[in-house]
Amino acid sequence: MEHATVLLVDDEQGLLDLLTFTLSKYGIGNIVTATTAQQAMEILLQRDISLIVLDIMLPDGDGFDVCEKMRNITEAPILFLTAKNQDIHKIKGFELGADDYITKPFNPTEVAARVQVHLKRMQRVQIVSRAVYDFGYFAVHKKSGQLFVQGVEVPCAPMEFLLLTFLCEHVNLIFTASELYEKVWQPYQTGDEKTVVIHISRLRKKIEPDPKxxxxxxxxxxxxxxxVRREGYTR
Incomplete structure (x- = not known):
């Protein structure tokens, strides 16, 4: 993780300084900060960012809108940092591509721990493996962390890819939403079955000929x- 670069986006400079200090104690030394949405987007276009901690309330834009724009140019994990804790805000964030949700006030060591977990998961996606799961219509290349749909590479966020890989490794086996959450997400982050349902929906939009x-x-x-495999698509 010493080569990972984390982008912190918040309009409170004191909070940025606190998180920068805490993350550095956890061995994450490459940290860049932004206090506005515009600064964050400029950095994202110029730097290779491994993970983003994004506040929802920014002086020049809504964090939800910023997240959606970020997802158009990066698949780096996005962790929302906000005072809003209603389920509707969490669901909206996940639907727009967020990977985790941290509610203020928070313990900075918890943020650092979650950042570490997501960075490690990204490394797991990139671990060398010979596994290629070919379903005809789409194929999952575990070695390179790539998803191909009808031969065209489709961007896939880290948690989406880990969930899809897990299902590929257990094809034709049934899992409840809670079991999938336990296998793929826990024990590293808090949440519930809604997280799984939202990621299932996002995956269907990518791998299904007709998501509905x-x-x-x-x-x-x-x-x-x-x-499951379908004979009509199997190569």
């Missing part, structure tokens, strides 16, 4: 989700 009528990532009523 899923053929691969299906829901077995009363039992859970499973990933």
């Amino acid at each position: 009528n899923p053929q691969f990532l299906i829901n077995i009523k009363g039992l859970g989700y499973k990933l």
Whole structure:
């Protein structure tokens, strides 16, 4: 993680200084900061950013809008940092591509620990492996952390890729949302089954010919989700 670069975005300079100090104690030395949405986007276009901690309330823009713009140019994990703790805000953040949600007031060591976890997960995605899961219509290359749909590479956020890889490794097996959360997310971050449901929906938009009528990532009523192969698409 010594080569990872973390972008902190918040309009409170004191908070940025505190997080920078805490992250450095955790061995994360490459840290850049921004106090506005414009500064954050400029940095993101100029630097190779590994992870973003993003405040929702910024002086020149809404963090939700900024997150959506960021997702157009990077698949780096995005951790929302905000005083809003309503479920509707969390759901909106996840739908726009956020990977985690931290509510103020917070313990800075908790933020550092979560940053470490997400950076380690990114490394896991990039771990050398010979595994290629080919479903005909789409293929998952675990070695390079890539998703290809009809031969075209499709960006896939780290948690989406880890969830899809887990399902590929357990094809045709049924998992409840809580089991998927436990296997893929826990024990490293707090949350609930809604996180899984939102990521399932995002994956379907990428790997399904018709997301509203899923053929691969299906829901077995009363039992859970499973990933299946389809003869018409198998190579």
